[in-house]
Amino acid sequence: MKPINTNQEYSNYVDKKSPNSPILKNCFNAFWVGGLICTIGQLIMDFCMYKGLDQTSATTVVSITLIAISAILTGLNIFNKIGKFAGAGSLIPITGFANSIVSPAIEYKSEGYVMGVGGKMFTVAGPVLVFGISASVIIGIIAVLFI
């Protein structure tokens, strides 16, 4: 092996030395867990529509129900195990958004209910709302101009 002198050489060397994530296994787990979560959502949606709700309301009920389930599983210390196993499979569905709000809420409980729970609740998920809502406002403004 040649001696390493520059940062670039070292960085390349480290990349070679560092094991990669087992991407095939991760993708497989993400696929079936993610698919399963969506399927649960679909069943809830079908049930709501069977009971006479329109599609928009049914979609909202699905979101609220999955968020509630995710919050409970987070509180029971189960969600992080699912997340470790499934990766994006539980992160990308709305369950991941819920988990990223609930987990800091629980973690920062020790700093009080106002500045701890209230203040830190959005440390992970805050950017999602900032970028999501900002994007919707921009799209709305574009719609005003062109429609």
Place this chain on the structure above:
Amino acid sequence: MEFIQSIDWMGILKCFIVGGIICVIGQILIDKTKLTPARILVVFVTTGAILGGLGIYKYLIDFAGAGATVPLLGFGANLAKGAIQEVQTSGLLGAFVGGVKASAGGIAAAVFFGYLASLIAKPKIKKQ
């Protein structure tokens, strides 16, 4: 029992596959780019909003139902759809009201259940 008979199993299969594929895209991003979870979520919600704004995402929802609405792409698309719809009824004001209004249920539920969970649960270590 009538409900179970009414289920469209082909629709469920489409939902499973599309939902799964969207998650696999997220997993590839995680493993290949070293983006943090927060950044991955931002990428998905913004992409969803753009696809929703361009009117493309609704075809995926028509095809896969919850397979497209449950992933965060659907959350973003819903924000965009809400903004555009509200603009049609109330103009510029709608651009500010529409998105959050359409997603209010999910946002309120996450905040409420998050606070509730913090009242009940105690931090625990990962046992792994």
Place this chain on the structure above:
Amino acid sequence: MKRIGKQTISFDSPPTILETASIVGPKEAQGPLAKYFDQCLEDEFWGEKTWEKAESKIIKETVNTVISKSGIAASDIDYCFAGDLLNQCISSSFGLRELNIPFFGVFGACSTFVESLCLASVFLDGKAASNVLCATSSHFCSAEKQFRFPLELGNQRPPTSQWTVTGSGAAIVSASGKGPYITAITPGKIVDMGIKDANNMGAAMAPAALDTLITHLQDLDRKPSYYDMIISGDLGYIGKEIVTELAETKGYNIKNNYEDCGVIIFDKEKQDTHSGGSGCACIGTTFSGYFFKQLRNRKLNRILLIATGALTNATTSQQGESIPGIAHAIAIEN
């Protein structure tokens, strides 16, 4: 004492490590070194309400244990050097506030334990003290909370990541005694090879460890084989491999007598700790628990202890700064 070469200090009357103590958390208690620790906790809270309080209690009790094991009265200890990973070294300050011993807060990230031993040795050989206490701690949960994500977040840890050791190690060093002696110290330089991945600390710190190791050997004109064992702090599997390979390119073969505390404290396969252990307590507990006993029983007679630290914080790593590494070495001989 006198300076030798570029960075090394050797002592005229080498201080003795009189006694050590270690307390570890439940995960470490399931690891291969469990039987060597003074106390293994059953849960990470240890009856406290917060992770931070638990960590303070761990360092406090470890210090109490080392004092009672040593047979020296707390009033006979002249100074203490201690530090940890939490902001402003708060675990040490809270843990040691009732001790009534003059206190130096030390921050060297995970190199704190050996940095404290270095400073203590200089105090002792300089006749400024006759007994000095050194202590350090880290806690998986408080470290995750400060540096990474909430514990309940369902994220995946990449294979390069390391597991912060929960626990505390403490040592009492005396000006006179029967050994093991601290014969030389090599304080390290800050070395930054531009690694930015906070999930690959071993790679970020390895160049510093290598620099300190080679400087030490050159300053004292020694070969790696002079030591029964060269021990680094918390480089983990990846960092250990990097140091071994890069040392070879510089003409030093350390394959046979080099080990890393982060590698031996956990069982990688059974405990899912990826690249190994890390944190101040990694070398703190492994040295205090395991290697000190090996020295006492004369199974090892000459060791070089190189503690490594990643000098980063949560803010700068978000700002995209690289992670500077540091490594301090002490030679301990019977």
